[in-house]
Amino acid sequence: MIRSRHNTGSDADPQKVQGTYNLFNAQIxxxxxxxxxxxxxxxxxxxxxxxxxxxxxxxxxxGS
Numbered sequence: 737m738i739r740s741r742h743n744t745g746s747d748a749d750p751q752k753v754q755g756t757y758n759l760f761n762a763q764i765x766x767x768x769x770x771x772x773x774x775x776x777x778x779x780x781x782x783x784x785x786x787x788x789x790x791x792x793x794x795x796x797x798x799g800s
Contacts (some may be wrong), residue, residue: 744791752791757783 738758760783765776789790 739787744788746792749793751770752788754788757787759787 738756740756740764741753743749743753759781761780762777762782763776764780765774
């Protein structure tokens, strides 16, 4: 997933703008020929990229 630069707050505060980032998810699976059994291994954000999905002001936060 490629996410372009965006604002993570609902108030459009310019301090809450996050730059572009990439997330990589993957899955691999095996199943038998009769398709009666399957095993799938999957992972989200496999390179452990830190990002902020949402930010908000708090009363204990400087400048709020």
